[in-house]
Amino acid sequence: MVGKWLAIVGIGEDGLQGLSAIARSLVDQAEIIVGGDRHLAMLPSNDERHKITWASPISNSVAEITQRRGQAVCVLASGDPMCYGIGVTLTKQIPLSEITIIPAPSAFSLACARLGWSLTEVETVSLCGRPPALIQSYIYPGARLLILSAGKDTPGIVSKILTQRGYGDSKITVLERMGGTQERIVESTAASWNQTDIAALNAIAVDCVADFGVLCLPRIPGLPDNAYHHDGQLTKHEVRAITLATLAPIPGELLWDVGAGCGSISIEWMRTHPRCGAIAIEQNSTRLQYIADNAAALGVPNLQIVAGKAPNSLQDLPQPDAIFIGGGVTADNLFDICWSVLKPGGRLVANVVTIEGEQTLFKWYEKVGGNFTRIAIQRAEPIGKFLGWRGMAPVTQWIAIKSSAINQ
Structure with missing residues (x-):
């Protein structure tokens, strides 16, 4: 029997100091640390433990993690690892009985806190590694969308889709680096979006407003x-x-x-x-x-x-x-x-x-x-x-x- 050897720890923009005592102990006790460049940069400069940086395709890194079975491995993940995160991928490959998961607040939770939105009343979608056209089925009058960005260009892509769909008056709120000292909020409408200086780490909130006379597609079968x-x-x-x-x-x-x-x-x-x-x-x-x-x-x-x-x-x-x-x-x-x-x-x-x-x-x-x-x-x-x-x-x-x- 193999005990819990893999820890998946959600970490925010506030870094290691924002971790709970349990999460910090899992990081400190690990022999191997896994994460993206941004996550690994949060560790002390004199940390000499073995590091694994996410590769492309990510399946190569997952295979390397599974080969370390039995060693103390800690994966650093953004926010909630089980919300469109690496935790979902790893739990499909490794028994849950061998994993400890400590989430941080997700980008969706943080965005709702900034906007005063109810998380249970919004549409959530990730465009990280996914085609932007996914949001088409979530657009309807009055919808509130929370979108995880693939990068700095995603807000512009989303604004273009909304405008072409007839939702140019929709309010766009881009929330950068939530929870850190560099947090910033940028607001505009889809039709007038022209921001180019956007942080790669961002989430997008959309308050959908349909143009007059635009075709609104129902969610039930039998589209026109x-x-x-x-x-x-x-x-x-x-x-x-x-x-x-x-x-x-x-x-x-x-x-x-x-x-x-x-x-x-x-x-x-x-x-x-x-x-x-x-x-x-x-x-x-x-x-x-x-x-x-x-x-x-x-x-x-x-x-x-x-x-x-x-x-x-x-x-x-x-x-x-x-x-x-x-x-x-x-x-x-x-x-x-x-x-x-x-x-x-x-x-x-x-x-x-x-x-x-x-x-x-x-x-x-x-x-x-x-x-x-x-x-x-x-x-x-x-x-x-x-x-x-x-x-x-x-x-x-x-x-x-x-x-x-x-x-x-």
């Missing part, structure tokens, strides 16, 4: 059709809302979107919760670009896109919790491959608009059961000087749940 770039291969918003309800995303689950078109189903699956993941599989090169553009514009740039035709393109993909087939249901062996990889309890949902597609779904139904739903939508459109109902192509939807050994 004009929120997407597409070539007509788009699941219409009424059918999309029903389909997402049938797929029933749960935080942390993975979706395969087979025959993704412009990516609307996988994008809205991911928008339901930040921990939902999706893989969009599409063979058309133009639509692949639509998927990438739509994912970035709608705040899910981490959507995984696979170019290729199913079922051949499905090899070696992570096991899904749910699968949606929006195109190509008649492809040979598609059902067998999808059903075999689907997790127990997973949902397989398919939409078709042709008789041949319905025949294929019925063959699947004969194998594993499930349920059919016919979705018929009519929209009011002008007929001369009057309004009349014009029907969209009816959609046949089939769902099967892989719930037991009998139908696996």
Whole structure:
């Protein structure tokens, strides 16, 4: 049995003197100190202990730490190590029974204290090592955002995104080096942001204000059709809302979107919760670009896109919790491959608009059961000087749940 050999200590801008007695003792007793250049510079100049500076990729440093198992290792981390921090990475590699974690106040907590905001009523996101387009899904009128910056240029990037989205009047507050003697607060609006002398260590607070008449996107499935770039291969918003309800995303689950078109189903699956993941599989090169553009514009740039035709393109993909087939249901062996990889309890949902597609779904139904739903939508459109109902192509939807050994 190995005891607690690894300490992860959160440290603020006030350095070692700001640590609690327990945290300071863990630092003092360590044989090896791990941290970034800024953290290691906080140690006394005559500290001769072995130091490990974070490398790129960080997995190399994590591997070096695990090789020191049994030695007294202390990792210095900014603020709360479990809030978008290194503690999250290390606890996935090393048993918690071998780790002691002492957090300092997070940047989010410090920012709320400076601004008088309630931490439970704000949207929090980190752009450290993450694409800035992530904030797109957090923007709505009245939202308060707290953003961990990747560096000095991040406030300008965020301001540009807000302005282009129609939120140029949003108040931007940049909080530099919180908790230290060099702490500074810079305020502006997104549209007028022109600051260039910004510290690399900063957090951004945004009070979102929408321009008059700007399109406000809901958080629930069924976004307006004009929120997407597409070539007509788009699941219409009424059918999309029903389909997402049938797929029933749960935080942390993975979706395969087979025959993704412009990516609307996988994008809205991911928008339901930040921990939902999706893989969009599409063979058309133009639509692949639509998927990438739509994912970035709608705040899910981490959507995984696979170019290729199913079922051949499905090899070696992570096991899904749910699968949606929006195109190509008649492809040979598609059902067998999808059903075999689907997790127990997973949902397989398919939409078709042709008789041949319905025949294929019925063959699947004969194998594993499930349920059919016919979705018929009519929209009011002008007929001369009057309004009349014009029907969209009816959609046949089939769902099967892989719930037991009998139908696996």
